[in-house]
Ligand SMILES: C[C@@H](C(=O)O)C(=O)SCCNC(=O)CCNC(=O)[C@H](O)C(C)(C)COP(=O)(O)OP(=O)(O)OC[C@H]1O[C@@H](n2cnc3c(N)ncnc32)[C@H](O)[C@@H]1OP(=O)(O)O
């Protein structure tokens with residue numbers, strides 16, 4: 001069902017410092033911060049030759065990453081995102097297998113302009129999984 005790794009997301013307490021680490025220390029191509037109000041995060045995209053890293057910082061009062069950062073104040077790997085050819089059929093197959101789809105179960109438009117869904121970390125060995133329509 002899953003295809004390429006689209007991105008690994010890292011929740012960070014200081015977006016500018018994390019962006020500087022990737023841009024200056026690690027020498028990667030790094031975007032400016034992009035607010036994603038529908039997702040409650042501000043994102044910096046790090047482009048690697050074979051995948052992307054998303055640096056995430058809470059945006060707004062009810063950010064879905066706030067509790068994670070409270071538990072991991074230095075930051076940490078927050079989710080992995082896999083591409084799927086057909087997100088609605090992937091969702092239905094996973095639901096049929098008892099996996100919890102987060103939110104209202106309907107895809108939202110993600111940071112790359114494509115539909116995305118999230119799957120509960122407790123159903124995937126402690127890892128929050130994002131699916132993105134390829
Ligand atoms: C822009 C977009 C894109 O790329 O296109 C994005 O990525 S937006 C990225 C931000 N959006 C999202 O993350 C949306 C989906 N996420 C959510 O709905 C939420 O963050 C949940 C995953 C349900 C967690 O919510 P919350 O932290 O409030 O719940 P909670 O503290 O009760 O956590 C329940 C249990 O799950 C664990 N838990 C929470 N977040 C986790 C994570 N990221 N990875 C692994 N485990 C995690 C907690 O430690 C806890 O375990 P224990 O009970 O053992 O202590």
Ligand SMILES: [Co+2]
Nearest residue numbers: 009054081130
């Ligand atoms: Co993501």
